[in-house]
Amino acid sequence: MLAKAGEPIHPRPRILRNEHAASCPQGVPVDLDDGLWLKAVRDAQDVGRLAAFNASVNQDSAVGVLTRWWLGGTHPTVTLPDFLYVEDTKRNEIVSTLGLMIQTWAYEGVPLQVGQVELVGTHPDYRGRGLIRAQMEVIERMLEARGCVLSCIEGIPYFYRQFGYEYAIPLGSCANLSLNQVPAVAEGQKEPVTVRRMKVDTDLQTVMALYDAQAAELCVVPVRNEALWRYQGSAPPGIPEPPETYVVEDDTGVMGYFRVRKNMWEPWLEFMETSVRPGGHVWGSQDALLVVLRFAKGLAKERKYAKLCFALPKSHPLVMVANDLGAESERQYAWQVHIADHADFLRRIAPALERRLAHSLLTGFSGSLGINTMPRLIRLQFEQGRLVSVAQVDDSREQVVLRMPPLLLTQLVLGYRSCQEIIDCHLDARVHPRARQLVDILFPKTESFIYQAI
Ligand SMILES: CC(C)(COP(=O)(O)OP(=O)(O)OC[C@H]1O[C@@H](n2cnc3c(N)ncnc32)[C@H](O)[C@@H]1OP(=O)(O)O)[C@@H](O)C(=O)NCCC(=O)NCCS
Numbered sequence: 001m002l003a004k005a006g007e008p009i010h011p012r013p014r015i016l017r018n019e020h021a022a023s024c025p026q027g028v029p030v031d032l033d034d035g036l037w038l039k040a041v042r043d044a045q046d047v048g049r050l051a052a053f054n055a056s057v058n059q060d061s062a063v064g065v066l067t068r069w070w071l072g073g074t075h076p077t078v079t080l081p082d083f084l085y086v087e088d089t090k091r092n093e094i095v096s097t098l099g100l101m102i103q104t105w106a107y108e109g110v111p112l113q114v115g116q117v118e119l120v121g122t123h124p125d126y127r128g129r130g131l132i133r134a135q136m137e138v139i140e141r142m143l144e145a146r147g148c149v150l151s152c153i154e155g156i157p158y159f160y161r162q163f164g165y166e167y168a169i170p171l172g173s174c175a176n177l178s179l180n181q182v183p184a185v186a187e188g189q190k191e192p193v194t195v196r197r198m199k200v201d202t203d204l205q206t207v208m209a210l211y212d213a214q215a216a217e218l219c220v221v222p223v224r225n226e227a228l229w230r231y232q233g234s235a236p237p238g239i240p241e242p243p244e245t246y247v248v249e250d251d252t253g254v255m256g257y258f259r260v261r262k263n264m265w266e267p268w269l270e271f272m273e274t275s276v277r278p279g280g281h282v283w284g285s286q287d288a289l290l291v292v293l294r295f296a297k298g299l300a301k302e303r304k305y306a307k308l309c310f311a312l313p314k315s316h317p318l319v320m321v322a323n324d325l326g327a328e329s330e331r332q333y334a335w336q337v338h339i340a341d342h343a344d345f346l347r348r349i350a351p352a353l354e355r356r357l358a359h360s361l362l363t364g365f366s367g368s369l370g371i372n373t374m375p376r377l378i379r380l381q382f383e384q385g386r387l388v389s390v391a392q393v394d395d396s397r398e399q400v401v402l403r404m405p406p407l408l409l410t411q412l413v414l415g416y417r418s419c420q421e422i423i424d425c426h427l428d429a430r431v432h433p434r435a436r437q438l439v440d441i442l443f444p445k446t447e448s449f450i451y452q453a454i
Contacts, residue, residue: 022079022080023081024042024081025040025081025084025138025141025142025145026141026145027138027141028040028081028084028138030134030138032086032130032131032134035088035089036088036089036095036131037086037087038084038085038086038131038134038135038138039084039087040080040081040082040083040084040085041071041080041081041082041083041084042080042081043080046080046085047067047071047080049094050085050094050097051064051065051067051068052064053085053093053095053097053121053123054066054067054097054119054121055067057097057121057122058121060240061238062238062239062240063119063240065236065238066119066239066240067119068236069235069236069239070099070101070118071083074231075101076227076228076231077101077102078099078101078102082101082102082142083097083098083099083100083119084097084098084099084135084138084139085097086122086126086131086134088126093123094123095123095125096121096122096126096132096135097120097121097122097135098117098118098119098120098121098132098135098139099117099118099119100116100117100118100139100142100151101115101116102114102115102116102146102148103115103116103222104222105150105220105221105222105450106215106220106221106223107219107220107348107349108219108349108351108352108355109351109352110348110349110351110352111223112149112348112349113146113147113148113149113150114148114149114151114152115139115142115143115148115150115151116151116152116153117136117151117152117153117155118153120132120155133162133163136163139151140340143340144340149339149340149341149344149345149348150337150338150345151165151340152165152450153165153335154172154333154335160336160338161336161407163338164338164406164407165337165338166336166337166338166407166408166410166411167334167335167336167337167411167416168334168336168411168416169334169335169414169416169448169449170313170332170333170334170335170416170447170449171311171332171334171335171450172311172332172333173263173268173270173309173310173330173332174310174311174312174314174319174329174330175309175310175314175319175323175327175329175330176268176307176308176327176330177293177307177308177309177310177322177325177326177327177328178306178307179297179300179301179305179306179307179308181326181327182290182293182294182296182297182308182325183290183294183325184294185291191291191294192250192278192287192288192291193248193250193255193256193276193278193287193288193291194248194249194250195246195247195248195291195292195295196246196247197244197246197247198245198246198247198257200229200230200233203247203257204226204229204230206247206254206257207229207245207247207254208224208226208229210254210255210256210257210277211224211257211273211275213275213277213282214273214274214275215451217282217447218313218448218449219414219415219446219447219448220414220415220449220450221449221450221451222450224451233245240264241261241262241263241264243259243260243272244259244260244261245257245258246258246259246260246295248276248291248292250288252278255276255277255278255279255280256275256276256278256284256288257274257275257276258271258273258274258275258276258292258318259271259272259273259274260272260299262303262305263311266306266307266309267304267305267306268300268305268306268307268309269296269299269303269307269309270308270309270311271296271308271310271311271312271318272311272312272451273312273451274292274316276288276292276318283317286321289317289318289321290321292318293308293318293321293322296308308322309330310322310327312449313447313448313449314332314447334416335450337410337414338410339406339409339410339413342371342373342378342406342409342410342413343378343390343391343392345413346378346380346387346390347387347390349413350387350390353380353387353442354385354386354387356442356444357382357385357442360441361437361441362437362438362441363385364384365382365384365385365438366382366383366384366385367382367438368380368381368382369382369401369402369439370401370402371400371402371403371404371409372400372402373404373406373409374403374406374428375394376392376393376394377392377393377394378390378391378392379393380442401431401432401434401435401439402419402430402431402435402439403428403431405426405428405429408426408428412443413443414448415443415444415445415446415447415448417445418440418445419431419436419439419440419443421445
């Protein structure tokens, strides 16, 4: 809800809106022995304790501010019991926690419910005792109850593999550019566009349309509705690396926007999302994008940052312009993604699979594809280009044509790696030559990006 004139922008709700809206996850509280109890957040007092714990375990008061904001009752999807904690009842202290933020992503236009695991931490004295493992088990049930086909985390390396997560969607910066690599405007030349801060009241609808236009070019991308946009605009001071949104205007009005923030690790200004489309063109124009870079250079200089960096898809037009200016490529990190049930996932993305077939040499295909996920077999049956069934059988002795262990299948179906790239690196993956064409059509390498909706 927008604040009326004269009202504080972040009024503290007297009653937490979500306090009574959702019930405790099934099976919670859990007795973990030795006075340790796994619980779900219930009320404002719990939120305060959790915020203090998160600030302390992350050694960053900003994480405490973030916790209060997310759980303050105004987030469009977060409810209090989505956040779990373990309490040492002998000391009446929180000693471990994690939470789930439900969101919607689109897979080539097909909406999917996704749970993002967030704010994971255990007090140093309690680490290695299975407290995160116990909470992840509850999260699995919560994901199922909320109809989430995917869950994701941008977490520390390796740790989440043991819970079935695999790197599968690009995350973070792919390139960086020194400020002196951004050229000044040529003498006597007028900039073709201007830049100013976004005003939610007047610019939001246009900016939302610009976001949707850029999202439509990617395979997997978050769906951001107006409630989420407005929520993001309500970020309190003091959260970690707060984003700033700017709009780009030409004679016709607003035709672009971009979001920047300080990079989490380096004193660099990071582009988080950018959609600049003079005349509605997908690729924008080099001149307009150079104005954006010059504007960002000005911001970075004011803040004494050394570089600009680009947390964007590698093929993004702004990244291309930066590359032409000599940007340094970075190894892009990735979201770790868990697909609990690949057969269910394939069923849900059927419209995208059918579209890929329809636009291929195998248009109107009838036949089946067997995927051995070891030990389970998933059989996709197509009739005249329609996916009529996805069956899961436990007997993998049936002849199959694609062998792909579950974590690798996650990479394949999300288009993170091509079948060939996976096979080249993993001897346990294999495709029969007669299925190669079909597999490459159904599961091409594509570009996805999860623009972070704080
Ligand atoms: C990473 C962290 C959350 C793990 O918490 P924890 O309560 O010790 O985790 P658990 O005891 O439930 O660990 C589960 C398993 O992972 C193993 N493990 C623990 N830390 C690990 C790590 N950093 N890397 C790989 N494995 C790890 C444990 O040995 C355990 O294995 P087991 O079940 O086979 O015995 C904790 O070390 C921490 O808070 N670190 C600082 C903050 C942080 O990095 N948070 C994560 C942000 S994404």
